[in-house]
Amino acid sequence: MTEYSKPLAAHETTIPGLVVFDLPVHGDARGWFKENWQREKMTALGLPDFGPVQNNISFNDAVGTTRGIHAEPWDKWVSVATGRIFGAWVDLREGPSFGAVYTTELDPSKAIFVPRGVGNSYQTLEPDTAYTYLVNDHWSPTAEYSFLNLADETAAIDWPIPLSDVEISPKDLAHPRLAGVVPIPPRKILVVGANGQLGRALRASYGDAPHVEYATRDDLDLASPDLTAARRWRDYGTIINAAAYTKVDLAETADGRRDAWAANVTGVAALARVATENGITLVHVSSDYVFDGSLDRPYREDDPVCPLGVYGQTKAAGDAVVATTARHYIVRTSWVIGDGNNFVRTMASLAERGIDPKVVDDQVGRLTFTDDIARGIRHLLESGAAYGTYNLTGSGDPQSWADIARRVFALTGHDPARVTGVSTDEYFASASGPIAPRPRGSVLDLGRLVDTGGLTRTADEALARYLG
Structure with missing residues (x-):
């Protein structure tokens, strides 16, 4: 009854x-x-x-x-x-x-x-x-x-x-x-941009987990009109977009501008469409370049964006697209260091070769290492944190690029006084090509991430470990 x-x-x-x-x-x-x-x-x-x-x-x-x-x-x-x-x-x-x-x-x-x-x-x-x-x-x-x-x-x-x-x-x-019985595996995770710095860190984090797939540009063409049929998308629970155009100066040229918009906006929009149509969580990595760097405090997730250059404009546009999907994490980071050529390795090489560099001292932020970004992404996904935007950088005291260069010299056994601080304008005064404007203040507030139980290493601790 x-x-x-x-x-x-x-x-x-x-x-x-x-x-x-x-x-x-x-x-x-x-x-x-x-x-x-x-x-x-x-x-x-x-x-x-x-x-x-x-x-x-x-x-x-x-x-x-x-x-x-x-x-x-x-x-x-x-x-x-x-x-x-x-x-x-x-x-x-x-x-x-x-x-x-x-x-x-x-x-x-x-x-x-x-x-x-x-x-x-x-x-x-x-x-x-x-x-x-x-x-x-x-x-x-x-x-x-x-x-x-x-x-x-x-x-x-x-x-x-x-x-x-x-x-x-x-x-x-x-x-x-x-x-x-063959157990049903969890819905798949797809890492897009798997050969980039962050993609390689995600490979190291997830390893050979059978439900995680890795795609390069050769494997998955985000510009293809057949993207929606490229996979059985309902089998996927998460797409982590680790692909991006990051050549900030080249983006100021005609060809670079076109490529930056194609990768950071058009390609992201294609992924957002797939995610929306198939109930997939989309993880997208953003940048401090969406801000103009003029605030005298750390930037929060809800601060209005105000990008200075083409790269920052494309990242802000990509963020806006991703924010329309029901299930999304926008992970905003800064000053990324990972596998391959980067600022830290350049400074260590200069120190070893006896070259005394001039380094910008009027841009302030925190280094962020790709393994910390990968760890933070996994934390958001596995903890069930509320969807939205999260700042994710190294913690600790903000530093200028010159401060970091001196720290690299000291950690590698060289005299940090060999590094001379200069202004951004002085540093680029003799540049021959287009130079993108840089935000002077790139410090991001980490409170929202910390409230979820997510923690990052201090930037200095991570730097010391990176240099071995």
């Missing part, structure tokens, strides 16, 4: 992410009415905004109809329109809860959210039962599924009607026992 007028409520189960909902059903002598799926009310109770795209109905005319156990690579919202079922769910995802079982009865006053990779099965308890489910992907023959035998001894589901007395399809009868 359907229970009327229950308040809408959510109940956690023994399987992570599997949530039972009580649904208010309003009835009288004519029948009943309910809101079977109401996005605003249900997400307010903690239901993931899973973005259903297909609605399926399975009508069962006989008591004892038994189907399952199927784990598909998508989320489901399962309910009953008429009749009543005994439902059984088994966690078939990789991880510590693999094999966990939960059972309950569903009638029109109850529904259940079944996360991707949790095996779903049911047995009808009344005739003319209509079993309905919303899913957030279109059925595809190329999708990877896992199945479990209804009679698996490890799961030991206590079916109300013995399986020997009910009709089961030959396909369901042939499903493997739990020991033979």
Whole structure:
């Protein structure tokens, strides 16, 4: 008997992410009415905004109809329109809860959210039962599924009607026992720009994790009109965009301006479109160059952007595009040091070769090492931090480029007094080509990241470790 007028409520189960909902059903002598799926009310109770795209109905005319156990690579919202079922769910995802079982009865006053990779099965308890489910992907023959035998001894589901007395399809009868099940892996992570400095740091951080893929420009053309069909994007949970045009001075030329806009805006917009259409979290790396550097305090995430040059303008435009996606992290950083040629290695080389450099002393910020950026990105993703923009740099006292150069000299056993500080204008006075304007103040406030439990090393500590 359907229970009327229950308040809408959510109940956690023994399987992570599997949530039972009580649904208010309003009835009288004519029948009943309910809101079977109401996005605003249900997400307010903690239901993931899973973005259903297909609605399926399975009508069962006989008591004892038994189907399952199927784990598909998508989320489901399962309910009953008429009749009543005994439902059984088994966690078939990789991880510590693999094999966990939960059972309950569903009638029109109850529904259940079944996360991707949790095996779903049911047995009808009344005739003319209509079993309905919303899913957030279109059925595809190329999708990877896992199945479990209804009679698996490890799961030991206590079916109300013995399986020997009910009709089961030959396909369901042939499903493997739990020991033979291939677990559903987590949704994939795609690192774009995998050969760059940050891309290599992300490779080092994630290693050979089977659910992480790495793409270079040769592997994935963001300008291709076929980008939306380049992969089965619904299998991906996260795209980390580590690709960018970063030649700040060359961006001031005609060709450089074109290339900077293509990489930092047009390519980013293509990724944002893919992320939006497929419910993917997009991680995008931003820059202190979106600011003009005129504030006398560290920049916060909500400070208005005011870029000085073409590079900064393209980064600000890319940030604005990414911010339109529902699931995004914009990681704003500064003065990046990683694998390959960089300021620190240049200063160490000059010190070793006996060259006394002139270095800019009127730009102030903090160094940020790519392994710290990679670690910070993983923290945001794995901690479930609120979507949005986060500043992520080395911590500690701000320094000028000349201060850092002197520190490099000292750490490598050379006299820091060999470094002479000069103004930005003096440094570029003899330059022959276009020079991009630089923000004088590049210090970013790290409070929002710290509030999530994310920590970075001090820039000086990271520099000392980098130099060995």
